[in-house]
Amino acid sequence: MQYNAPPPPAETSLPRKNATDRFIESIEWIAAAAVGIVAANIFISVLLRYFFSVSIPDSYDFGRMLLGILIFWGIAATSYRGTHITVDLIWDFAGPRRKRQIDIFATLVLLFVVSMQTIMLFDKVVTTKAQNILTYDLQIPTWPFFAIAWLGDVSAVILIAVRTVRLIVNPIPIDEPRNLEATE
Template sequence: MKRAVMDRFIDGIEWIAAVFVGLVALDIFVSVLLRNTLNYAIPDSFDIGRMLLGILIFWGIAATSYRGTHITVDLIWANVGPRYQRMIDVFATLVLLFVVTVQTYTLFDKVRGTFYDHVETFDLHMPVWPFFAVAWIGDVSAVLLIAIRTYRLIFHPEEMHDPEIKATE
């Protein structure tokens, strides 16, 4: 039961990342379509697109960090036995957990700064901090998923890899 709840949580974060991919694509498509057909620019389209892309990046970090599907260099990993492969995976995940935790801490400072400084978009004067806050929540999700990955790598490695991912087995 506990495993099913955790997997639903992980899948939910991956779905949120997928929604942001769709939002960024929709924003770009509509902006280009309106600009090229009606010679009309959506107010703050550039700023909103830029902030949505930032949100997408942080939620993408969350989605790829758990699965281990981000860019890796497996030169050493591929040439050692399963025991050492697991040790390398645990070490790399702990380093990733540390780096993303520090990143999350510093991003929160940015969210707080944009809130207290009342930073707004140029055309519509929309506050910027909610976009930054959603990106920060994605980063917090990344920390949670990397912590779950670390736990599973150490205590339940059999639960880690999807059957489709052959390179990590």
């Protein structure tokens, strides 16, 4: 008996990603990695403490600084996709033209707020470095953690600006979910 293998599947041509889409995807991966690192830090710390009465040096300091990194990179990822928590009572009752105006206005307000937050966080990075603030056990400088969180905030500003431009130049259909994947 002879076995005939099925023909190889035809290659599907996926749309090529431009530099902006690759940048957005990398930010989402960084945010996901931060979630994994924070979860692993907590899980391993609890296991070591519970079963072996041992603690990881500076696990509390690392945990809180990693949580800050997670928050700011998470803001970057959710701000672009529009998947953050929203209150859409007025938006739901508006017509298509008003919905577009509300989306653009809300995104511009978000851009302003996150831009101001980014400026203030940069000040925190500079101040922390100047004060030479160190972790408790290992005496590691804390400013690099603040700088990584600040980079997440900078990424959020860039992505919100991209979202704003795309909302104005290439509006998504109103019937679609309000994320920008529909435009790609």
